[in-house]
Amino acid sequence: MSEPLSVTQRVLNTIAATQRIPPERVTIDSSFQELGIDSMDGVNILFALENEFDLTIPDEQAKSIRGIREMVEGVEKLLAAK
């Protein structure tokens, strides 16, 4: 049996799948700009993350996200609170 993927890797994979780009292009330090993520893409990624982790991401929290690291941390926080 293979190791389950880390939360970080699942977030990165979800972003790659939503943006239709190869997973190796997405790192925790990638900026939205270099991945071509605009505001509507951002909303789309939040939707995909909600599905991937069976979460509800509040609007207030969503608004404060500026980068991929914050996305990973946000998901981890919500998972911990579950």
Added chain:
Amino acid sequence: MRRVAITGLGAISALGRNLDEYWCALRTGRSGIAPLECLPPGTLRFANGAEVRGFSHRGYFADKQADFVDRFAQFGVIAAREAVSGAALEWTPELRESTAIVTGSCVGGQTTQDLGFVNLYKLGLPRVNPLTIPRVMSSAGASQISMEFGITGPAYSISTACSSSGHAIGQAFWMVRGGQVEAAITGGCEAPFSMGNLKAWEAMRVVSPDTCRPFSKDRTGMILGEGAAMLVLEPLEAAQARGARIHAEIVGFGMSADANHITQPSIDGAARAMRFALRDAGLSPEQVGYINAHGTATQANDVTEAAAIRAVFNAHAPRLAVSSTKSMHGHTLGAAGALEALASILALREGILPPTANFTTPDPECDLDVIPNLARPAQVEYAMSNSFAFGGLNAVLVFRRA
């Protein structure tokens, strides 16, 4: 080309069931935004909307007639009845076939469609109501109005998201001005409060958790609304000849496409629509005294619209009064252009500019005179009404005081 008079007005919205109630709310800055009554609390991340609260077809339509008409088209007929009754045209057979009906709707019969889906996917029923199709179609408003008054001229609907009824009124205006028709009933109707549609808006994360604060620094997004507004247009000369009450003239229409992004607005596209409307009206920017803004209270719209207004009006921009009445009637999507056209017309007619309600803190990025919270007495000669849709389809109307 002929000058075009507005001789009939009708409205139903969160602000009331007729024109007087609508205007009373606008001039006193009373918002119709309230907790949603269509869904149980907690169903959505947002709790408020601008609904026509407590609405039932009873008192407007016989049960049998209402079976054939979705809520959105019922609103359209109700507003058209008030507009047509006020215009008091004599409906000769000739006039009936030379009158146009052009209505706007963004999403059509959402509540009907949702009910069909609930039957299929939730209740597991094998069939939906056979009236689903004629109730859902977004042109149903135009059809129902034509049947209501026996009007047999050109009739159609325009669907350009949040600009739908701006485009509809503009098209009707051009047809009357160009002599293709002798009168027009035009406007928009919308009833977007279905669970499925509201969930889609929730997913976009553009709806405010509290209220609509256009141009405020602490704005948190839009508030959805429902309702309808209709206008009766006819040649100015004909209206004068029959001694009709003329609420205002419609003098300009401009449209443009951003060709940019499916949700992000562009300064250039909005500015071009405003310039085209001024050119169509033969006006210089300095002649406009009031703009009823698109003003959705999303971060993106308000900054972009303010920049576009400054680009078009330059040195005149600081002297221009601009308000967003969406702060009171909500964003009624395909009816927005029509309700806001009415707000502009009534502002000219009554000499009172409706405010931007719920305003708290100025935003340096929306540096305009937004008439915060209190209506302002002002005799204005020309008013502009902006509609900028998702997908970058823009429609701008210009009105003149009668």
